[in-house]
Amino acid sequence: MIWNEEKECMSLEDMQELQLKRLQDVVTRAFNEVPYYHKRYSEAEVYPEDIETLDDIEKLPFTTKTDLRASYPFGLFAVDQKEIVEIHTSSGTTGKPTVSGYTKEDLDTWGEVMARGLTMMGVDENDIIQNTHGYGLFTGGFGVHYGGQKIGATVIPISTGQTLRQIELMKDFGTTMLIFTPSYGLHIAEELEEMNIKPSDLNLKVIGFGSESWTDEMRTSIENKFDVPAYNIYGLTEVMGPGVAMECSEQNGLHLYEDHFYPEIIDPKTLKHIPEGQSGELVLTTLTRVGMPIIRFRTHDVTSIKHGKCGCGRTLAKMSKITGRTDDMLKIKGVSVFPSQIEKALLSIQGVEPHYQIILTRPNNLDKIEVKVEASPDIFFDNIKELVGIKEKLAEAIHDEIGLRVTVNLVEPKTIDRVDSGKAVRVIDKREE
Amino acid sequence: MEYLKQLSIFIENKEGRIYNTLHILEDLKVNIRGLSMADTAEFGILRLIVADPVKVKEQLEERDYIAKLTEVIPVLIEDQPGGLNKILKILDDNNLNLEYLYAVALKNSDNAIVLLRLEEMDKGYKVLKENNAPIVDPEKIYSI
Numbered sequence: 001m002i003w004n005e006e007k008e009c010m011s012l013e014d015m016q017e018l019q020l021k022r023l024q025d026v027v028t029r030a031f032n033e034v035p036y037y038h039k040r041y042s043e044a045e046v047y048p049e050d051i052e053t054l055d056d057i058e059k060l061p062f063t064t065k066t067d068l069r070a071s072y073p074f075g076l077f078a079v080d081q082k083e084i085v086e087i088h089t090s091s092g093t094t095g096k097p098t099v100s101g102y103t104k105e106d107l108d109t110w111g112e113v114m115a116r117g118l119t120m121m122g123v124d125e126n127d128i129i130q131n132t133h134g135y136g137l138f139t140g141g142f143g144v145h146y147g148g149q150k151i152g153a154t155v156i157p158i159s160t161g162q163t164l165r166q167i168e169l170m171k172d173f174g175t176t177m178l179i180f181t182p183s184y185g186l187h188i189a190e191e192l193e194e195m196n197i198k199p200s201d202l203n204l205k206v207i208g209f210g211s212e213s214w215t216d217e218m219r220t221s222i223e224n225k226f227d228v229p230a231y232n233i234y235g236l237t238e239v240m241g242p243g244v245a246m247e248c249s250e251q252n253g254l255h256l257y258e259d260h261f262y263p264e265i266i267d268p269k270t271l272k273h274i275p276e277g278q279s280g281e282l283v284l285t286t287l288t289r290v291g292m293p294i295i296r297f298r299t300h301d302v303t304s305i306k307h308g309k310c311g312c313g314r315t316l317a318k319m320s321k322i323t324g325r326t327d328d329m330l331k332i333k334g335v336s337v338f339p340s341q342i343e344k345a346l347l348s349i350q351g352v353e354p355h356y357q358i359i360l361t362r363p364n365n366l367d368k369i370e371v372k373v374e375a376s377p378d379i380f381f382d383n384i385k386e387l388v389g390i391k392e393k394l395a396e397a398i399h400d401e402i403g404l405r406v407t408v409n410l411v412e413p414k415t416i417d418r419v420d421s422g423k424a425v426r427v428i429d430k431r432e433e
Numbered sequence: 434m435e436y437l438k439q440l441s442i443f444i445e446n447k448e449g450r451i452y453n454t455l456h457i458l459e460d461l462k463v464n465i466r467g468l469s470m471a472d473t474a475e476f477g478i479l480r481l482i483v484a485d486p487v488k489v490k491e492q493l494e495e496r497d498y499i500a501k502l503t504e505v506i507p508v509l510i511e512d513q514p515g516g517l518n519k520i521l522k523i524l525d526d527n528n529l530n531l532e533y534l535y536a537v538a539l540k541n542s543d544n545a546i547v548l549l550r551l552e553e554m555d556k557g558y559k560v561l562k563e564n565n566a567p568i569v570d571p572e573k574i575y576s577i
Contacts, residue, residue, distance in 0.1 A: 375443050375476075375499050382441035382478060382503040382550075383532060384471050409475045412445050414497045 003119035003151070004112070007259045008314045012307055015315075016054055019262055022287035024051050027060070030293045033078040036071050037295065057264065058273060062283065062296045068098040068238060076292050077101050084291050088139045090237045100139070100237050103291040107146060110240055113257045114147020117246030120255065120312065121206050121231045123177050125152030128203075130175040132166060132184060133211065134159050139241025140211050144179050144233075147243060153177075160184055163191050174203035179233075181212040182222065189225035199227035208233050210242055213322065215344050232321065236301075239284050239294055245319050248312040255316040256305070260288050263317060264296070265305055268326040279304045279336075281326045282319070300326045302338070330427065332360065333367045337402045339426045342371060345401040349393060351378025355416045362431040369406040371398060374413050434558045436504035437548060437571040438486045442479040443499040446472050454479060457496060463489055466577050467537035467548065482537060482548070484575045505548040506558055507574055509567040510536075512543050520547065523564045529557045540577065 002008050010018070028048040030037040041047060046059045074081060076099075085104050089097035102110065123129065129148045133140030135157055148155040156173060158166060160181075166188060169175065180188065185207065192198075204226055209219075210233035222230045234254050235242035244261050245254035256263050262285040267274050274280045282299045286292075302324045305317050324338030331337075339358060346352045355374040360367060371394070379390045387410065394408040417425060444450050451470065458465065458481075467482035483489050486502055493500045510516040517536075524531060530552040537546045546569055551557035561568060 377499055377501070380441075380443045380499045380501060382439075382480070382501055384473060384478065387476070387478070388473065410443070411476070412443065412450075412497070413499055415445075 001119050001122075001124065002313060003116040007257075008116060008255070008316055010259070010315060012315065015258065018259055019287060020051075020054050022259075023054065023057060023262060023285065024048065026285070026287055026289070026293045027051050027295065029078055030295055034076055034293070036067065036075055037293075054262075055273075057262070057285065057296065060296050062271070062298050063294060064298050065098060065238070069096045072096045073099050074101065076294070078293055079103060079291055086142075087137075088142070088237055088241065089137045091138070097137075098238055100241070101291045105288075105290045106240075106292075109260055109288055110143060110243060111146035111150040113240070113260060114143055114243040115150035116257060117233060117243055117255075118147050118151055118153070118177075118208070120246060120248045120314075121177075121208060121229075122249070123148075123151065123153060123206060127153040127176045127205075128156065128173055129153050129177045129179060130156045130158060130166070130170060130173070132158060132160050132178065132180045132188075133242075139235070139237045140181075143235065143240075143242040144208070163188055167191060167195065167197065170202055170204070171197070176203055176205045177208065178204060178226070179208045182209050182214045182218045183212060185209055185222050185230075186218070186225070189222070192225075199225075202226075204228050206231070208246075210234060213324075213340060215340070215347065217344070217347050234319070234322065236284075236299060238297055239286055239299075240289070244284065248310060248314065250311045253306070253318040253320050255310070255314055256319045258317045260286065262287050263305055263319065265303070268300075268329070277304055277306050279320075279323065282322075302326055302329065328427070330358075330360070330429070332369060332404060335402065335404055337404065341401045342398055342406075345397040346371075346373060346394060348397050349379075349390075351376055352394070355413075357416050357425065358427045360427070360429045360431050367431065369404060371395075371406050371408050372411050372416065373408060374416055375410040376413065379410075434555060435568075435571055436554070436558075437482065437507045437569075437574055438502050439505050439548065440481045440483060440486045440490055440493075441501045441503045442481065442493065443476065444479045445476050446474060451479065454498070457493070458483075458489070461489070461492055463492075466574060467535065467546075469533070469535035471533065480535070482574060503550070504554060505550050506554070506561065507537075507546050507548050507569040507571065508561065509544050509569050510547050512545050516545075517547055520549075520561070520566055523561060523566055524549075524551070524557065527557075527560045529553060529560060537574070537577075546574065 031048050040061050044061050083103050084101040086102045088100045131144045135141035207230035231247040233242045233246050235244040245256040247254045264283040265280040268281045282301045282303050284297050286294045301322045303322050304320045309315050324340050329336050353376045357372045359370040391408045395406050398406050463483050469480045471478045490500045508520050532550040534549050
């Protein structure tokens with residue numbers, strides 16, 4: 001089923017016409033109502049009337065997380081605070097949090113886009129959604145909640161944690177949809193296994209996961225453990241929250257609700273648009289947000305966008321799975337490489353743990369990549385030949401993934417800092433020394 | 434087939450690693466009956482013969498080592514020129530590939546024990562037996 005056939009199956013021409021009208025409107029409102037935009041646009045000598053085509057958006061300056069922080073707390077609101085009915089913030093782990101304010105209309109839009117996504121995943125008013133995303137300042141919980149209520153499903157607002165209680169409710173209430181972050185989902189799966197509860201003992205039919213980076217291997221593992229399909233939900237607090245883009249039954253990309261969020265893909269170095277289908281940084285503009293218009297927000301997420309009719313019947317822009325962050329993108333021998341790609345390659349080999357470090361050097365002006373990987377019992381043999389074989393196998397898997405030759409070295413367990421310790425250094429770049 | 438259980442430990446080829454490992458074993462009061470090291474530029478395998486390899490393996494794992502129990506065939510050789518070659522000839526005559534070997538000394542004896550690791554362990558054991566190679570009872574080595 002399609003929640004909003006008119007918008008989700010619009011012809012590209014009609015969509016662009018709608019987008020241009022909304023873009024002109026949002027730029028005008030932002031310029032008139034928000035001092036931040038007024039100042040930035042005046043400095044850049046670009047004015048609302050300069051937006052005559054969609055491509056004219058390139059004339060506008062970007063908005064970054066730093067800009068949002070500088071406007072803390074309510075500097076980007078385009079309406080009186082009394083019109084704002086809800087506030088969320090980012091976690092603020094790296095400084096002041098960024099604030100996101102919503103009017104009644106904004107919450108309605110949020111519910112609308114999430115409703116489209118849930119419908120896309122085959123969920124309707126008959127379903128029971130157990131929402132393990134946290135309710136609070138984090139947008140995850142409420143986003144799913146509003147969407148679930150819009151389609152008339154039954155939402156269990158349980159939040160993250162209390163895993164045994166989660167499992168109890170899953171059984172007693174007959175939960176049909178679980179919403180989780182991949183890592184929490186895998187944790188629930190572990191508990192289920194320990195309690196010897198099989199997927200067939202549950203009433204689950206679908207999983208929605210998001211708000212964390214993930215790999216295809218993780219999805220496969222989730223789908224195998226719960227024995228139901230799992231779909232990705234993408235979003236970010238600055239722009240709205242979850243529901244900016246969601247996966248359909250085809251599982252080969254996410255439909256971006258471009259009538260509400262205008263996407264651009266730029267080269268993070270030149271900051272220019274790159275041709276459709278090529279990978280670059282996603283930049284988003286809220287086309288309909290009333291309380292806090294966000295124009296040309298640099299997400300730092302790397303993806304690509306394509307148009308065309310999808311197997312599911314929708315014509316909405318299709319965004320590929322996020323492959324990395326521009327903040328951790330490495331340029332090696334001129335090739336863009338993400339640590340996540342290397343991790344993916346390592347995990348493709350049975351028994352390898354995701355504990356690794358990438359060391360870049362430049363002997364004789366040539367980039368050299370060394371990847372240190374912790375040995376584990378599964379990849380340790382009492383035989384030098386086999387150990388060297390494992391090294392080569394890992395190097396080959398990385399080469400297949402990133403197209404560059406690397407040297408892999410095995411190191412002793414627990415000698416590389418853990419990610420969850422918060423201080424893991426994935427990349428050591430010694431090239432500038 | 435009674436194989437001798439040996440402890441194989443993953444070790445980085447870094448300053449002080451063997452010393453640290455042996456230091457831990459000393460603290461655990463583990464007496465080492467035999468030892469060999471196979472290495473590459475970055476890492477290696479430390480192979481040890483100890484009285485209770487199962488227990489030592491657990492103790493090392495508790496200390497974040499990767500250790501495996503592996504099997505070798507202990508054969509008694511005469512402590513004189515050509516002693517080892519007699520055994521190797523049996524293997525060669527039967528097209529058996531040797532992965533590695535190392536020797537352990539016996540207290541108050543004119544003989545030495547050589548530990549053999551073959552690509553085909555079971556076949557090798559049978560061939561050695563058939564050719565009357567003096568295979569040693571593993572219990573005797575654990576209790577040296």
